[in-house]
Amino acid sequence: MAVEVSLPYDKQYVTEYSNKHNEPAWMKELRLSALEKSESLPMPKPDKTNIEKWNFTEFSHDVEGSIIDSLDNLPPEIQDFLDQEKKPENLLIQHNHTAAYSALNKELEDKGVIFTDIHTALRDHADLVKEYYMTEAVAVDEHRLTALHAALMNSGVFLYVPKDVTIEQPLQSIFWQDDDRASLINHVLVVAEQNSSVTYVENYISHNTEAQTSANIVTEVIAKDNAKVSFGAVDNFAAGTTVYSNRRGMAGRDARIEWALGQMNEGNTAAENITHLVGDNSEGDAKMVVVGRGSQKQNFTTNIRHFGKESDGYILQHGVMKDKSSGIFNGIGKIDRGATKSNAEQESRVLMLSKDARGDANPILLIDEDDVTAGHAASVGRVDPVQLYYMMSRGIPKKEAERLIIHGFLAPVVNQLPVEAVKNQLRQVIERKVN
Amino acid sequence: MAGSTLEIKDLHVEIEGLEILKGVNLTINGGEFHAVMGPNGTGKSTLASAVMGHPKYEVTQGEILLDGENVLEMEVDERAQAGLFLAMQYPSEISGVTNSDFLRSAINSRREEGDEISLMKFIKQMDAKMDTLDIDKNMAQRYLNEGFSGGEKKRNEILQLMNIEPSIAILDEIDSGLDIDALKVVAKGINEMRDDKFGCLIITHYQRLLNYITPDQVHVMMQGRIVKTGGPELAQRLEEEGYDWIKEELGIEDETIGAK
Numbered sequence: 025m026a027v028e029v030s031l032p033y034d035k036q037y038v039t040e041y042s043n044k045h046n047e048p049a050w051m052k053e054l055r056l057s058a059l060e061k062s063e064s065l066p067m068p069k070p071d072k073t074n075i076e077k078w079n080f081t082e083f084s085h086d087v088e089g090s091i092i093d094s095l096d097n098l099p100p101e102i103q104d105f106l107d108q109e110k111k112p113e114n115l116l117i118q119h120n121h122t123a124a125y126s127a128l129n130k131e132l133e134d135k136g137v138i139f140t141d142i143h144t145a146l147r148d149h150a151d152l153v154k155e156y157y158m159t160e161a162v163a164v165d166e167h168r169l170t171a172l173h174a175a176l177m178n179s180g181v182f183l184y185v186p187k188d189v190t191i192e193q194p195l196q197s198i199f200w201q202d203d204d205r206a207s208l209i210n211h212v213l214v215v216a217e218q219n220s221s222v223t224y225v226e227n228y229i230s231h232n233t234e235a236q237t238s239a240n241i242v243t244e245v246i247a248k249d250n251a252k253v254s255f256g257a258v259d260n261f262a263a264g265t266t267v268y269s270n271r272r273g274m275a276g277r278d279a280r281i282e283w284a285l286g287q288m289n290e291g292n293t294a295a296e297n298i299t300h301l302v303g304d305n306s307e308g309d310a311k312m313v314v315v316g317r318g319s320q321k322q323n324f325t326t327n328i329r330h331f332g333k334e335s336d337g338y339i340l341q342h343g344v345m346k347d348k349s350s351g352i353f354n355g356i357g358k359i360d361r362g363a364t365k366s367n368a369e370q371e372s373r374v375l376m377l378s379k380d381a382r383g384d385a386n387p388i389l390l391i392d393e394d395d396v397t398a399g400h401a402a403s404v405g406r407v408d409p410v411q412l413y414y415m416m417s418r419g420i421p422k423k424e425a426e427r428l429i430i431h432g433f434l435a436p437v438v439n440q441l442p443v444e445a446v447k448n449q450l451r452q453v454i455e456r457k458v459n
Numbered sequence: 460m461a462g463s464t465l466e467i468k469d470l471h472v473e474i475e476g477l478e479i480l481k482g483v484n485l486t487i488n489g490g491e492f493h494a495v496m497g498p499n500g501t502g503k504s505t506l507a508s509a510v511m512g513h514p515k516y517e518v519t520q521g522e523i524l525l526d527g528e529n530v531l532e533m534e535v536d537e538r539a540q541a542g543l544f545l546a547m548q549y550p551s552e553i554s555g556v557t558n559s560d561f562l563r564s565a566i567n568s569r570r571e572e573g574d575e576i577s578l579m580k581f582i583k584q585m586d587a588k589m590d591t592l593d594i595d596k597n598m599a600q601r602y603l604n605e606g607f608s609g610g611e612k613k614r615n616e617i618l619q620l621m622n623i624e625p626s627i628a629i630l631d632e633i634d635s636g637l638d639i640d641a642l643k644v645v646a647k648g649i650n651e652m653r654d655d656k657f658g659c660l661i662i663t664h665y666q667r668l669l670n671y672i673t674p675d676q677v678h679v680m681m682q683g684r685i686v687k688t689g690g691p692e693l694a695q696r697l698e699e700e701g702y703d704w705i706k707e708e709l710g711i712e713d714e715t716i717g718a719k
Contacts, residue, residue: 419539432555
């Protein structure tokens with residue numbers, strides 16, 4: 025069943041949708057109140073990109089997928105995301121808007137780890153979800169898209185790691201859209217309690233090169249005191265999907281949040297990745313790579329905000345722009361008053377592969393405290409002809425030399441992705457996009 | 460045939476409109492080691508870069524032939540595949556590309572598709588050469604020249620030389636910035652390459668490298684030309700007496716480019 029929605033959204037539709045999923049009353053109320061707010065709130069305004077006219081309202085909201093009985097039945101392009109040597113023990117696959125496959129290691133389950141789709145979580149762990157769902161990290165009323173997200177959220181994942189639990193193997197989600205018009209209003213909520221540690225990696229994939237739809241993604245990562253969360257992602261929505269993605273982390277005392285984001289969307293994308301270093305001695309490490317091609321417009325904001333003393337933030341954004349694509353890279357390190365002895369570092373580099381491509385790296389440091397250290401590096405340029413000469417002087421053809429330089433340029437994120445198959449997948453996507 | 464022959468005939472080269480080389484003639488045969496010496500600013504490195512095809516250097520006159528083939532019509536990678544190699548004075552740093560991946564790509568670029576060197580064979584070969592050059596094994600997994608010390612970069616150039624096994628190699632100031640121990644190690648690597656097929660052109664302005672690698676011929680460059688050629692004894696005399704006697708002999712007042 026596909027239901028077309030467009031502004032203004034229907035209260036009745038949202039109520040029925042919430043009822044259909046047996047959501048708790050608070051969730052229904054949150055949705056309805058958000059729906060009301062979405063009508064009056066302004067759109068977000070990413071620096072230097074106007075997204076007012078982008079499509080965030082035309083799509084099919086509720087599209088059933090099929091249950092996956094066995095991973096062997098997955099099509100090869102989805103199999104590619106999975107490590108083949110050993111069966112993935114901790115895996116969620118979402119097909120369109122259906123939670124299609126779910127596995128969690130028994131030992132982790134016994135320790136109290138929760139790793140499930142958001143609808144199940146809202147039924148089975150309502151109180152836990154309620155405590156963190158758009159309460160600490162992302163607020164419903166930040167702008168129209170966060171409100172719209174809250175009103176119409178139609179899929180997602182809840183990951184909860186109890187106190188003192190260290191998870192060695194990575195947990196993986198695959199959000200697979202094969203309906204051309206299905207929207208993905210996805211909510212990923214990761215809560216890591218004190219002294220816990222977890223590595224999570226996710227893949228977004230769609231195939232709608234022509235048909236128009238949109239994705240509105242909110243990700244919240246809560247790392248409590250001394251918790252460590254390593255978050256990897258490869259976003260690979262097709263050209264027809266307009267993407268708004270908001271990934272936000274909250275780090276407590278001595279906590280560490282690492283992001284490794286491969287932004288490989290083919291359509292217009294506005295993405296922000298904000299880490300709040302709330303606790304003293306907390307650390308944020310935000311790495312992102314982008315390949316832009318065709319005529320897509322993309323805007324990326326990576327922001328680390330320091331509140332805690334001796335907090336340490338590191339931003340790395342590397343983008344490759346080809347054809348007529350344009351990419352704006354905003355890097356923001358903000359140190360609030362009181363965050364003494366903090367350190368904010370950032371590096372944004374854009375490599376242009378064609379004369380019609382546009383790249384813009386904007387390093388911004390906002391510092392309200394004296395006793396801190398900060399640094400930034402930014403560059404926009406082409407492949408260095410002297411580097412090419414050096415590689416070619418060893419017999420490597422120009423195209424291969426360029427390929428090596430580009431892969432090398434994007435390696436800081438590729439190498440950090442936790443699952444070998446995802447790493448390879450990202451390499452393949454990069455290969456496909458740059459050639 | 461004993462190796463390849465590189466012929467440089469009446470070579471004139473400009474950089475940004477300024478003529479640097481003004482008619483260089485030089486022939487290197489397989490099995491021969493040549494040294495090009497001369498003070499700074501006389502065109503030695505330009506000669507090396509022009510042969511390899513550096514994008515900033517423009518050949519305005521003359522010929523470069525490798526076994527009779529016109530090198531100037533070849534792209535840089537084609538020159539390398541034809542058998543030329545240049546150990547550079549300032550090797551580029553390439554972030555994100557490991558030394559080992561780079562070297563394997565270079566080796567495979569000389570082989571047919573489907574006939575790539577096996578990983579095991581490659582590692583074995585590279586390890587052996589690294590031992591010869593006293594190179595720390597972890598350098599294989601470091602990014603190409605990134606953060607390498609001056610000495611590490613030079614050793615890495617020779618490591619590539621030994622693995623790629625070209626027919627004619629040009630070594631551009633491979634001795635600069637090396638202490639005496641490193642110099643000996645680098646010389647050892649180069650001497651290991653010596654056979655009746657391998658030809659080598661060593662560019663240096665110090666004689667000391669030639670204490671460890673004995674050249675068959677020594678050429679002196681001034682004002683963008685080769686002004687004198689001799690045997691190893693010429694290098695010895697330059698070491699003892701400097702360049703002034705040559706300038707006097709030839710009536711040259713200022714040996715650098717642009718001087719009359």
